[in-house]
Amino acid sequence: MFENLTERLTRTLKTVTGQAKLTEDNIKGTLREVRMALLEADVALPVVKAFVNSVKERAVGTEVTSSLSPGQVFVKIVNEELVKVMGEANEALNLAAQPPAVVMMAGLQGAGKTTSVAKLSRYLREREKKKVLVVSADVYRPAAIKQLETLAAEVQVEFFPSTADQDPVDIVNAAIQHAKIQHHDVLLVDTAGRLHVDGEMMDEI
Ligand SMILES: Nc1nc2c(ncn2[C@@H]2O[C@H](COP(=O)(O)OP(=O)(O)OP(=O)(O)O)[C@@H](O)[C@H]2O)c(=O)[nH]1
Ligand SMILES: [Mg+2]
Known part of the structure; x- marks a missing residue:
């Protein structure tokens, strides 16, 4: 899923790089790619919709700071929202037992x-x-x-x-x-x- 998302993002981020600001218009295509990547990864539709909406809400109108390009800001938002959806902590499977x-x-x-x-x-x-x-x-x-x-x-x-x-x-x-x-x-x-x-x-x- 993450490989697919990375590939799709890299491909479409070119449209947002160089923009001074993220707008509904210039992130539309990229958001579509994010939606497709999540759906292909078998994420439930309501979750995808909520996810795309929060990314959009956060991204639109975000002023691009000098240190980050619009593409980087967008990726940062997607990343943070993904962490929220997937859970911030990852509990490993405890296999500490006399085998098996x-x-x-x-x-x-x-x-x-x-x-x-x-x-x-x-x-x-x-x-x-x-x-x-x-x-x-x-x-x-x-x-x-x-x-x-x-x-x-x-x-x-x-x-x-x-x-x-x-x-x-x-x-x-x-x-x-x-x-x-x-x-x-x-x-x-x-x-x-x-x-x-x-x-x-x-x-x-
Ligand atoms: N889309 C999707 N389908 C899944 C997923 N996991 C399982 N399925 C499908 O859901 C159906 C049931 O999955 P199973 O793994 O057989 O479920 P189960 O709990 O073992 O079912 P029982 O043994 O009958 O109680 C199958 O058709 C799976 O292909 C998933 O993560 N995504
Ligand atoms: Mg079964």
């Missing part, structure tokens, strides 16, 4: 658990150089296990097989054993979507 560090995804149906397991796997493998194992304890939704298997292959991490006739708790215990023996750093556990009012499902967790 076990991370369990839990949440509502369709919240993005399985997709997040894949994204996280890739991040941990590529950026943190971790040996990752993933397992699915979703024995309820048809093809849920296969979904994780496919994603695991895509992001190139090891997949611990399970089947829909197994008990979720047994699946996870077996995966932990396997991860210990094979010296995996992290085990990511994908679980079935559930509601907090479902007592049985909550006990399982």
